[in-house]
Amino acid sequence: MAVVRFLLALAAVTAAHCLGTWLWNGFPLAVDLFLVLAVMVGRQGHAVPAMFGGMVAGWTADSLSGGPFGLHGLADCVVAFATALAAQQLVVQRRSSLAAIFAAAALAQSLLLMLLGYLFRAGTDAPSLLWLVAKVASTAVAGLAWTALAGAFGRRLSARRGRRRADALTLPR
Amino acid sequence: MNPRRTRLLFLALVVGQLFLLASRVRDPDAPPSLLERTFLRFTAPLGGLVAAAGGAVAEAHAARRSRAELEAENRALREEVVELRRLRLRLSGLALEAEELARGSGLTVGSGFVLRPARVVYFDRDSQLRTLLLDVGARGARRDQAVLAETGVIGRIVEVSGRWAKVQLLTDRAAAAAVLLEDARRQGVLRGAGPGRLELDYVPRQVEVAVGERLVTAGIDGVYPRGLPVGVVTAVEPGSEMFHHITIAPAADFSNLGPVFLLEREQPPTELIDRESRGGR
Numbered sequence: 001m002a003v004v005r006f007l008l009a010l011a012a013v014t015a016a017h018c019l020g021t022w023l024w025n026g027f028p029l030a031v032d033l034f035l036v037l038a039v040m041v042g043r044q045g046h047a048v049p050a051m052f053g054g055m056v057a058g059w060t061a062d063s064l065s066g067g068p069f070g071l072h073g074l075a076d077c078v079v080a081f082a083t084a085l086a087a088q089q090l091v092v093q094r095r096s097s098l099a100a101i102f103a104a105a106a107l108a109q110s111l112l113l114m115l116l117g118y119l120f121r122a123g124t125d126a127p128s129l130l131w132l133v134a135k136v137a138s139t140a141v142a143g144l145a146w147t148a149l150a151g152a153f154g155r156r157l158s159a160r161r162g163r164r165r166a167d168a169l170t171l172p173r
Numbered sequence: 174m175n176p177r178r179t180r181l182l183f184l185a186l187v188v189g190q191l192f193l194l195a196s197r198v199r200d201p202d203a204p205p206s207l208l209e210r211t212f213l214r215f216t217a218p219l220g221g222l223v224a225a226a227g228g229a230v231a232e233a234h235a236a237r238r239s240r241a242e243l244e245a246e247n248r249a250l251r252e253e254v255v256e257l258r259r260l261r262l263r264l265s266g267l268a269l270e271a272e273e274l275a276r277g278s279g280l281t282v283g284s285g286f287v288l289r290p291a292r293v294v295y296f297d298r299d300s301q302l303r304t305l306l307l308d309v310g311a312r313g314a315r316r317d318q319a320v321l322a323e324t325g326v327i328g329r330i331v332e333v334s335g336r337w338a339k340v341q342l343l344t345d346r347a348a349a350a351a352v353l354l355e356d357a358r359r360q361g362v363l364r365g366a367g368p369g370r371l372e373l374d375y376v377p378r379q380v381e382v383a384v385g386e387r388l389v390t391a392g393i394d395g396v397y398p399r400g401l402p403v404g405v406v407t408a409v410e411p412g413s414e415m416f417h418h419i420t421i422a423p424a425a426d427f428s429n430l431g432p433v434f435l436l437e438r439e440q441p442p443t444e445l446i447d448r449e450s451r452g453g454r
Contacts, residue, residue: 014216018223021297025428028297047179051186063212064220064295066304066345068201070194077190081183120198 006041006053013037014060029127030134032106034061036142038076039105040150042083054080068120075112079105095144102143106136201347204316210334213306217337220295221308255432258323259288265389266400286398288321288434294337298368298427305340309435314338317396319436325402325424326350326390327433343403343423344368351394352403354380355387363388363403363421369428371404371421378417382409388421398436 013033020027034057041053058076062069083105092098110132127135174182197203205213236244263286291314295306305328307320318330320340328348332339341348348365352373361376376382386406392399404421412418 014219018220022227063216068197069209074190
């Protein structure tokens, strides 16, 4: 079930990324929804699903980018794994802390991409500071929005399940 | 899974991906792996769907705002413009061929070519890793096939998966093409230099190169036939001791990409093929 949920989220993220790029050419520079997905998987605190989830999300980003295949896969895998390790140690509930986690993930991913690009001479340009700041900020905002939406959806789902259970227990005799 | 095994698994994944990355970077011309093709098959249709939906919404909006008659006339005129531009592209090659023949240089220009339209499904022109994904239709495409816009060359196909193809843009730092300065009659190597910029290498400093001079493909790199418009010289500076440092503005407008075309070699007449195959037997 978790795998199906992940794949559905990945499809939605891919469609949103394509739509964003279609609407605005600067979208891939300013927003990385694949990273948000990787961090969301990592936040659950399970290291193995996090590393695989991050890797698959990164590979999907790679298939839409002109760089060598595996660049985002590796970076997102590392970021998601680190997020999972952090989630095992920390319980984050404040919005500001949550935003800081997403922002730190975006910063770490950008640094990793630059490092890999430099190591492998992948023909990639380093992003300007302005775009880096935009990406960090947009990842934090998108992460907060996603968390809020997922929380609201989860509460509605559990409320519905609770009502069904209560209806089943109060069947007429 | 215990933490030690998890860390080992993570390490194995990282090392495996480093190898994958290293093999891809070491041999960028290697055919795409099954993994890459699989992911492209997943993402390209989604991109196509979004582009088609977006196009449909934009078209509906335009149709509501303008009168039907005017719109039909406009569409017909646009098609005519595209057709005329295609013709101009073709004539550009033919003109060069005629010029070469007139000079008696004995150079033979490659056989004729045809242009096949392709649909852009995803275009990221601004990020560090610029990409263009095309829907090339059921006939597919082949690696190293040239891709043109109405005004000039935009790149070559580097990856094909079914009806989807990925294009390496001329402005990509890893891209190169053999080109010819139209007036100076000098060949050089064109390199991508980031968004909207190209650079021309290996033109000796003895050669006089003027700003505004046009560049066309030289037809010696096995990818682009001779005579396709590539760009215009925007700056000439002294580079090394031997060569100019020349900056080029691309002929194709990457910021406003209209219809794109795949360049295909024109097949010889079928009767000629039949005659040759009979003679060979």
